[in-house]
Amino acid sequence: MEAAGANTASIPAPKIEYGQLSPMLIVFGAALLGILVEAFLPRRRRYGVQVALALTGLIGSFVAVVVLAADGYGTTKSGLLAMGSVALDGPALFLQGVILLAAVVSVLMYAERRLDARVEGVASDAFTAQGAATPGGEQERQATKAGFASTEVYPLTLFAVGGMLLFPAANDLLTMFVALEVFSLPLYLLCALARRRRLLSQEAAVKYFLLGSFASAFFLFGTALLYGYAGTVRLPEIADVISGVAPSTPALANSTQNDALLLIGLAMLAVGLFFKVGAVPFHSWTPDVYQGAPTPVTGFMAAATKVAAFGALLRLFYVAFPGLRWDWRPVMWGVAILTMVVGAILAVTQQDVKRLLAYSSIAHAGFILTGVIATNRQGLGAVLFYLLSYSFVTLGAFAVVTLVRDSKGEATHLSSWAGLGRRSPLVAAVFALFLLAFAGIPLTSGFTGKFAVFQAAAAGGATPLVIVGVLSSAVAAFFYIRVIVLMFFSDPQPGGPAVAVPSVFTGTAIAVGVLVTVGLGVLPQYFLDLASKASMFVR
Secondary structure, three states, X not given: OHHHHHHOOOOOOOOOOOOOOHHHHHHXXXXXXXXXXXXXXXXXXXXXXXHHHHHHHHHHHHHHHXXXXXXXXXXXXXXXXXXXXXXXXXHHHHHHHHHHHHHHHHXXXXXXXXXXXXXXXEOOOOEOOOOOOOOOOHHHHHHHHOOOOOXXXXXXXXXXXXXXXXXXXXXXXXXXXXXXXXHHXXXXXXXXXXXXXXXXXXXXXXXXXXXXXXXXXXXXXXXXXXXXXXXXXXXXXXXXXXXXXXXXXXXXXXXXXXXXXXXXXXHHHHHHHHHXXXXXXXXXXXXXXXXXXXXXXXXXXXXXXXXHHHHHHHHHHHHHOHXXXXXXXXXXXXXXXXXXXXXXXXXXXXXXXXXXXXXXXXHHHHHHHHHHHOOOHHHHHHHHHHHHHHHHHHHHHHHHHOOEEEOOEXXXXXXXXXXXXXXXXXXXXXXXXXXXXXXXXXXXXXXHHHHHHXXXXXXXOOHHHHHXXXXXXXXXXXXXXHHHHHHHHOOOOOOOOEEOOOOHHHHHHHHHHHHHHHHHHHOOHHHHHHHHHOOOOOO
């Protein structure tokens, strides 16, 4: 028996680089502590502890990212972690930093408790008192009267952030799928927890869940087909099989005779990722979900989810499929043109501010895709910079939306914003700045980002796409300027909505948005250089 045991091959223990994985581990650790807080702390003490815990975890994780970057990871050093399933390189660290900063600003918006009226003397936030209660039912009224709060939104958000940190760093398709589910499932729940318009919020969550499930199924089926073709789920190894440099085996020689598995699998993966970035024709969920979700959650989704999804899209096409460039680039051209044109044109018809910003985000997904299509290092750096600038403009804009309120809560119909510049010049001016950044007006971060991606696309031979992008930007500028004209050159409605005075939480979120928008517009060079240095994937 002993001799037989001595000859048996042992299973090697997995080698985990905890230090290099610390940004993700800190966030997941804070999320687990948040669950324990929900389980063991009295209700009245949870809010303060959860806010402090979430902010501490996110800031600690961001410090870990900065330490890794200062240590040379992402520029001079890079590597594969967790037995090759996670990549540590420039794009991963840059995108993780952007996601964490966007999450910090989002948590500040979550924590706002001054905008809604007090109930029985108890302050309330944007989230329902009890998520499991029937909207408008007696249980919900009792929970509201008792001052309950859905503080579980903080650990849910941390789990979503942890998945987002892993998504653009995943080096194999199964890890990428797990990350996709880890950040999607909490978002489905968060969308359903609005304090006002509960039924609209729940409808948004169901739509997002059903369509997101289909997108995840496409991604998983695409993974299975690619495994059938290449015999591996590792992105660099898939690239080796496609380029013909992988060691030949009888099974591989048989599966690679027919490219159908490869092309259909790639198409299915692309569907799953196009859904997450909100690209046409996989965009139909975006306006409904953005409108129905609590506005702080909408801001978080619009900023952080887009960053994570584009990071995964870049890694997939640049690391695994550079050899198929001539197959996927024409399809990407079509998707980018449709996304820019449809987003810009449909935004013109919107009468709700949140839906208008949703269609705006669709158009911006098209602009970012022009940088992806460049398929050069300049394009990768431009996309990284665009994601940084877009995130803070978006968060700032949604933070301003939470301030304009009537007796029913947020007044998001455009007619309610008429004359806002006379009623509250400062709030209207800040919102106008964010709209001008979306439009790509010079001296804002939006202009620098668009210029960078269009320049990279032109250098990559996609000049016709740049022309379509410029024309779409002109159409988009129309509806942004229309809102500015409505705010400053229309008479205020008698008995119209008021502008609430926020606490330091929302005030800080808006101030950060303004500073980043102006800073990246006036002095962008340092961050352009940073994005350029970070634009090298490890293979």
